[in-house]
Amino acid sequence: MTLDDIAQEIRAHRASGCGFEPCETCTNMVPGAGGSGARVVVVGEAPGAREDASGLPFVGASGKLLDGLLAEAGLERDAVFITNVFKARPPGNRDPRADEIAHHRPWLQAQLALIEPELIVPLGRHALKHFAPGAQIAEVHGTRVGERLFPLYHPAAALHNPRLRETLLGDARALRAALRADDPPSTG
Numbered sequence: 001m002t003l004d005d006i007a008q009e010i011r012a013h014r015a016s017g018c019g020f021e022p023c024e025t026c027t028n029m030v031p032g033a034g035g036s037g038a039r040v041v042v043v044g045e046a047p048g049a050r051e052d053a054s055g056l057p058f059v060g061a062s063g064k065l066l067d068g069l070l071a072e073a074g075l076e077r078d079a080v081f082i083t084n085v086f087k088a089r090p091p092g093n094r095d096p097r098a099d100e101i102a103h104h105r106p107w108l109q110a111q112l113a114l115i116e117p118e119l120i121v122p123l124g125r126h127a128l129k130h131f132a133p134g135a136q137i138a139e140v141h142g143t144r145v146g147e148r149l150f151p152l153y154h155p156a157a158a159l160h161n162p163r164l165r166e167t168l169l170g171d172a173r174a175l176r177a178a179l180r181a182d183d184p185p186s187t188g
């Protein structure tokens, strides 16, 4: 199975009659974007209106901020796979429910199993909950948690909060340092 196979399966799931409202009402399912060689997998919460219309993750205002954070972390877009814990836009942009996230969980697990990234970067408390149910984003943002988790605040939270944006930029620099620490020392 390849990332494209998983993406095809996700796209074909729309209006499949599964009974979950977002899968039935979304315009496009949003599988994620990036290659299987990604060092880092960034995991948001759920697609918004722009993502629903395009079928691509993080293309709206939060996406612009995310691009800036990835640049600050020294990551090109192709060194990153970007996805969400939930692959369909919940109506009215409500939060996805726990049973809905569980419904899509096997796809995220399959994507992570294929990519085997060095670091997983959950954005915000909803994505963090998926990987570390007991952790608080306010306590662990910008730090390495366990073997390969590096949580950041969700960029949407920083859109209208300049102080949080500064925090996010500092955390992105800490991510850059964590990735450098993983690099084998150069010889010669």
Ligand code: URA
Binding pocket: 044, 045, 046, 047, 048, 051, 056, 057, 058, 059, 062, 063, 084, 156
């Ligand atoms: N916010 C998210 O969590 N995911 C997206 O894809 C876009 C906005």
